[in-house]
Amino acid sequence: MRIITVAAAQMGPIQRAESRQTVIPRMIALMDEAKARGADLIVYPELALTTFFPRWYMEDQAEVDAWFEREIPNAAAMPLFARAAGHHFNTCILTDKSGKIVGKYRKTHLPGHSEFDPERAFQHLEKRYFEPGDTGFPVWRTMGGIFGMAICNDRRWPETYRVMGLQGVEMVVLGYNTPSVNPQNSEEGPSRRLFHNRLSVQSGAYQNATWVVAVAKAGVEDGFPLIGGSLIVDPDGEIVAEARTEGDELLVHPCDLDATAFGKQTIFDFASHRRVEHYGLITSRVGAIPPPEE
Numbered sequence: 001m002r003i004i005t006v007a008a009a010q011m012g013p014i015q016r017a018e019s020r021q022t023v024i025p026r027m028i029a030l031m032d033e034a035k036a037r038g039a040d041l042i043v044y045p046e047l048a049l050t051t052f053f054p055r056w057y058m059e060d061q062a063e064v065d066a067w068f069e070r071e072i073p074n075a076a077a078m079p080l081f082a083r084a085a086g087h088h089f090n091t092c093i094l095t096d097k098s099g100k101i102v103g104k105y106r107k108t109h110l111p112g113h114s115e116f117d118p119e120r121a122f123q124h125l126e127k128r129y130f131e132p133g134d135t136g137f138p139v140w141r142t143m144g145g146i147f148g149m150a151i152c153n154d155r156r157w158p159e160t161y162r163v164m165g166l167q168g169v170e171m172v173v174l175g176y177n178t179p180s181v182n183p184q185n186s187e188e189g190p191s192r193r194l195f196h197n198r199l200s201v202q203s204g205a206y207q208n209a210t211w212v213v214a215v216a217k218a219g220v221e222d223g224f225p226l227i228g229g230s231l232i233v234d235p236d237g238e239i240v241a242e243a244r245t246e247g248d249e250l251l252v253h254p255c256d257l258d259a260t261a262f263g264k265q266t267i268f269d270f271a272s273h274r275r276v277e278h279y280g281l282i283t284s285r286v287g288a289i290p291p292p293e294e
């Protein structure tokens with residue numbers, strides 16, 4: 001048994017006017033609760049320090065830059081930020097129990113758009129403010145297992161999990177900020193969003209025999225609702241813990257990394273069951289849709 005007791009630290013809304021100084025005590029309170037409940041690892045959401053600012057159209061670069069961190073307290077991460085000088089990535093880091101930076105990941109799949117779109121109920125300007133990540137989907141050996149990371153929209157793409165699955169990942173941790181309604185389809189509300197959230201995370205976990213911990217920033221930010229639904233899914237695709245509120249809420253579960261072995265050795269024994277000679281299209285840039293019928 002290789003137990004990692006994980007705390008999924010769902011956070012409620014952060015209003016645009018709030019400073020990081022009001023948010024950090026909430027994060028520390030969740031960390032204190034996680035420690036009291038015996039957690040080895042705590043996972044925070046995407047944009048855990050700020051509101052989901054890509055919903056706002058901004059033209060002043062200084063105003064945009066203010067939403068980004070230039071450094072984090074650990075010097076080891078400085079190369080990440082130094083190299084990023086002038087770049088804007090949606091970034092997350094993995095630290096071990098000593099607080100040492102083990103890994104850094106930059107969000108690969110950026111949804112939304114880059115120019116103001118009057119047709120939308122609200123903006124989603126990730127392509128305006130972030131560059132696509134350049135890290136790929138690495139995994140790292142730490143805390144007795146193999147860990148990987150993703151951010152938000154990445155969780156909807158099977159490629160995200162498969163690339164880490166092919167590297168033997170045993171736990172994927174990710175955060176998300178997901179609007180409760182579709183700005184381009186008012187018919188699609190929170191229940192459909194929560195359905196897709198579960199579907200994406202459970203599929204990724206099952207199809208790669210890995211734990212997945214997905215953590216929301218939830219609730220209403222300046223009138224714009226975000227789904228909660230943070231969840232911990234086991235390597236068989238079962239949800240073992242799920243948030244019930246849209247506020248600060250901690251999920252804690254003892255995850256046995258050895259539980260990933262059965263799936264990796266049987267149905268998803270990649271070495272013996274995959275047929276890579278048929279998968280070429282997956283790395284092609286566009287689909288190969290057949291021409292219209294004569």
Ligand code: ING
Nearest residue numbers: 111152153154156176177178179
């Ligand atoms: N947010 C959303 C997400 O992928 C989205 C955007 C919602 C895209 C629903 C498609 C459908 O969960 C972020 N920040 O990626």
